[in-house]
Amino acid sequence: MIEPVVSTVASRSLIRERSARKEAETLLEQKSRELYDINLNLRQLNAHLEESETRYRTLVELMPDAIWIHCDGRIVFMNPAAQRLFGATSPEQLLGTEALERVPEAYRAQMEQGIFNDLAAAQSQPRCALRVARVDGSLVDVEFFGCAIRFNDAASVMNVAHDITERRQHEMAMEHQATHDLLTGLPNRALFLDRLTHAIRRAERHNERLAVMFVDLDKFKSINDTLGHAAGDDLLRMVAGHLKQCVRLSDTVARLGGDEFVLLLDNPLGDTMPAMIAERISMRLGQPVILGGQEHVITGSIGISIFPEDGTRAESLLRQADIAMYRAKEGGRNSFQFFTQEMQNRLDARVALEQGLHRALQRDEFVLHYQPQVNLRSGRIVGMEALLRWQSPELGLVPPLQFIPVAEESNLINAIGKWVLEKACATLRAWLDAGVPVVPIAVNVAASQFSDDDMDQLLRDTLARYRLDPGLLELELTESLSMEDPEASIELMHRLKATGIGMSIDDFGTGYSNLSYLKRFPVDKLKIDQSFTRGLTSDPEDRSIVTAVIRMAHSLGLRAIAEGVETEGQLRLLAAEGCDEIQGYYFSRPLPEQAMLAMLARDMGMDLAPLTRTVQRRTVLLVDDEPQVLSTFRKLLGGHGYDVLTAHGLAEAYELLAGNDVGVVISDQELVGHTGIDFFHRIKRMYPRTVRVLLTADTTPANLGDAINKGAVFKFVEKPWRDEALLAVLASGFAHHERF
Numbered sequence: 001m002i003e004p005v006v007s008t009v010a011s012r013s014l015i016r017e018r019s020a021r022k023e024a025e026t027l028l029e030q031k032s033r034e035l036y037d038i039n040l041n042l043r044q045l046n047a048h049l050e051e052s053e054t055r056y057r058t059l060v061e062l063m064p065d066a067i068w069i070h071c072d073g074r075i076v077f078m079n080p081a082a083q084r085l086f087g088a089t090s091p092e093q094l095l096g097t098e099a100l101e102r103v104p105e106a107y108r109a110q111m112e113q114g115i116f117n118d119l120a121a122a123q124s125q126p127r128c129a130l131r132v133a134r135v136d137g138s139l140v141d142v143e144f145f146g147c148a149i150r151f152n153d154a155a156s157v158m159n160v161a162h163d164i165t166e167r168r169q170h171e172m173a174m175e176h177q178a179t180h181d182l183l184t185g186l187p188n189r190a191l192f193l194d195r196l197t198h199a200i201r202r203a204e205r206h207n208e209r210l211a212v213m214f215v216d217l218d219k220f221k222s223i224n225d226t227l228g229h230a231a232g233d234d235l236l237r238m239v240a241g242h243l244k245q246c247v248r249l250s251d252t253v254a255r256l257g258g259d260e261f262v263l264l265l266d267n268p269l270g271d272t273m274p275a276m277i278a279e280r281i282s283m284r285l286g287q288p289v290i291l292g293g294q295e296h297v298i299t300g301s302i303g304i305s306i307f308p309e310d311g312t313r314a315e316s317l318l319r320q321a322d323i324a325m326y327r328a329k330e331g332g333r334n335s336f337q338f339f340t341q342e343m344q345n346r347l348d349a350r351v352a353l354e355q356g357l358h359r360a361l362q363r364d365e366f367v368l369h370y371q372p373q374v375n376l377r378s379g380r381i382v383g384m385e386a387l388l389r390w391q392s393p394e395l396g397l398v399p400p401l402q403f404i405p406v407a408e409e410s411n412l413i414n415a416i417g418k419w420v421l422e423k424a425c426a427t428l429r430a431w432l433d434a435g436v437p438v439v440p441i442a443v444n445v446a447a448s449q450f451s452d453d454d455m456d457q458l459l460r461d462t463l464a465r466y467r468l469d470p471g472l473l474e475l476e477l478t479e480s481l482s483m484e485d486p487e488a489s490i491e492l493m494h495r496l497k498a499t500g501i502g503m504s505i506d507d508f509g510t511g512y513s514n515l516s517y518l519k520r521f522p523v524d525k526l527k528i529d530q531s532f533t534r535g536l537t538s539d540p541e542d543r544s545i546v547t548a549v550i551r552m553a554h555s556l557g558l559r560a561i562a563e564g565v566e567t568e569g570q571l572r573l574l575a576a577e578g579c580d581e582i583q584g585y586y587f588s589r590p591l592p593e594q595a596m597l598a599m600l601a602r603d604m605g606m607d608l609a610p611l612t613r614t615v616q617r618r619t620v621l622l623v624d625d626e627p628q629v630l631s632t633f634r635k636l637l638g639g640h641g642y643d644v645l646t647a648h649g650l651a652e653a654y655e656l657l658a659g660n661d662v663g664v665v666i667s668d669q670e671l672v673g674h675t676g677i678d679f680f681h682r683i684k685r686m687y688p689r690t691v692r693v694l695l696t697a698d699t700t701p702a703n704l705g706d707a708i709n710k711g712a713v714f715k716f717v718e719k720p721w722r723d724e725a726l727l728a729v730l731a732s733g734f735a736h737h738e739r740f
């Protein structure tokens with residue numbers, strides 16, 4: 001079959017049309033799918049952007065650092081931390097305001113330097129420290145950086161600040177602690193020296209003067225020891241306040257430590273200013289203060305050095321003021337002294353002496369001399385004191401007074417004390433081995449030696465090493481030594497006593513002994529200081545002290561030894577007062593080893609003739625009805641060099657008084673038919689120079705008051721009497737008789 005042509009053409013065209021439409025539809029579908037994808041992507045992108053912005057915004061909002069952005073000089077954004085930093089109640093309070101208002105003028109240049117072109121550059125640099133202003137005008141310490149950014153499509157600056165107030169406060173507190181004294185709040189040594197150094201530089205530039213004052217409280221240690229450390233601290237705080245009141249605000253008052261304060265008096269400094277301020281300080285310190293509920297008067301010693309006259313370096317000015325302060329202390333405290341070159345020379349000499357002492361120990365330049373101690377009843381040598389000398393190749397024989405104080409202050413005394421002990425024991429051993437009749441050696445013990453815990457061990461070891469009887473060693477302790485820590489001293493003394501070592505209190509009466517401690521010291525002797533011995537024949541006070549010390553020694557069961565006895569007069573009075581032993585030039589000066597050895601070997605003693613002559617004139621009369629009492633009395637006094645008369649009735653007593661130069665009359669109160677007091681009233685009229693001593697069991701004022709008041713009875717002795725008490729009264733009776 002033949003198809004029509006038209007229909008064939010039409011169908012072909014239809015096919016083409018269909019195919020074209022199909023293509024178009026496919027394209028459309030594809031485009032629409034692409035459009036859909038684009039849409040989808042755009043939505044996703046938007047969502048991402050939104051999410052990212054929210055994230056960044058949250059981050060910025062939560063940032064602890066303050067962030068604010070300014071554009072064209074005005075704040076356009078700030079996070080809550082910035083709002084807090086500036087103390088704004090809302091962001092609106094600051095948005096739109098001048099950014100520079102937040103930075104005080106003084107810090108603007110610093111701020112400019114802290115702003116960078118990009119974040120990377122800003123973050124690679126250290127933040128700068130500056131201050132920003134809060135809305136109330138107060139300033140806040142911050143660490144800051146800034147960087148250029150685009151914000152809202154405009155060129156802007158982002159500022160980031162971190163509040164460092166707390167850290168600054170902590171740093172300042174730390175700095176304060178490092179430069180100030182915690183107790184008083186005053187500058188410490190480091191800060192003082194720093195200020196002094198700066199002041200010196202300034203004074204040098206302007207040709208000005210400065211003064212450094214060193215103030216040391218007198219006897220602060222005793223306040224601490226007696227009232228406790230809390231009271232000591234109170235005192236130091238008070239003194240700090242008082243010192244500040246004495247100077248201008250521009251001057252510096254500092255505490256170096258302990259009770260040492262220093263002041264820097266800054267320019268303008270008139271010639272009289274330092275002395276005037278020192279006077280002011282002395283007066284202010286001298287006003288009574290209440291400590292531990294009681295009023296106390298505190299004084300201070302002040303040393304002054306002046307720039308530029310005395311030095312140009314801070315350390316040396318301070319040292320010179322210190323030296324001057326020591327001189328003020330030596331001069332009796334509560335005074336002030338200006339530094340002088342002579343002080344420096346003395347100090348240099350002292351340092352040289354100290355070095356010399358070190359060498360002396362190393363080179364074995366010390367020697368001991370020995371001074372004999374003599375018993376006043378037997379005249380025999382009963383002991384010897386070892387006295388140190390320094391045989392210096394450069395200085396010759398140096399006496400201890402020139403170097404012992406330096407040795408004590410420089411702590412060399414312990415090593416020297418050890419040497420003395422060693423040498424004394426070695427000498428005793430050598431003499432014993434040579435068959436010489438030795439006597440105990442007394443060695444001086446310094447306070448610091450005695451506070452050494454190992455002292456008793458050292459003594460025991462040394463004695464054992466030389467195989468010596470501990471009784472051959474005596475320690476001379478000073479009152480002050482045993483008072484430093486009395487309880488510890490007492491313990492140590494008991495330990496030493498238990499070993500058999502003898503002990504005496506040296507220079508007795510010159511310190512400030514507490515007598516209640518004294519009675520607990522297990523010592524054997526009190527050594528009367530030579531200053532009292534010296535005044536014995538001429539000064540009634542010295543004589544009373546010597547008498548009192550001898551009596552006290554005896555009543556405590558101790559022996560009394562007087563040192564520094566030079567004359568026969570001193571010797572006689574000491575014997576009359578019942579002193580047991582003497583030491584002094586009268587019998588012998590301190591001797592070198594060989595001379596002392598010879599003296600012991602010859603058993604040399606002291607001639608007692610001068611004492612015997614005195615005794616013959618000392619006549620005592622005892623009146624008692626009982627023969628037994630009279631004979632006991634004779635026996636007791638026989639050994640003491642008195643001329644003893646006895647009467648067993650009044651008639652006999654009157655006979656004896658008439659025929660003899662009687663110095664002291666001792667009478668029993670209970671006489672047959674009479675009383676001792678009546679007897680004394682009568683002989684007082686007849687023999688007024690006689691000294692009258694009553695023996696009585698009734699010591700009440702009713703019995704004795706009137707007789708004592710009228711001078712009939714000089715002293716009474718309670719019956720039954722103790723021999724020492726009777727002897728002491730007798731000795732003082734004769735002393736009284738001979739005085740008037």
Ligand SMILES: Nc1nc2c(ncn2[C@@H]2O[C@H](COP(=O)(O)O[C@H]3[C@@H](O)[C@H](n4cnc5c(=O)[nH]c(N)nc54)O[C@@H]3COP(=O)(O)O)[C@@H](O)[C@H]2O)c(=O)[nH]1
Pocket residue numbers: 371385386387388399400401404417420443444445446476506507530563564565566583584585586590
């Ligand atoms: N810690 C130590 N101290 C010691 C030691 N050796 C001595 N000293 C102390 O030095 C002070 C002075 O001693 P010195 O110069 O030896 O004087 C003594 C005697 O020589 C002197 N003396 C003795 N008799 C007389 C005298 O009749 N007249 C007079 N003017 N002086 C005399 O007295 C000193 C004795 O002192 P003392 O010890 O108090 O008995 C002195 O304080 C010594 O203690 C030592 O080794 N260690």
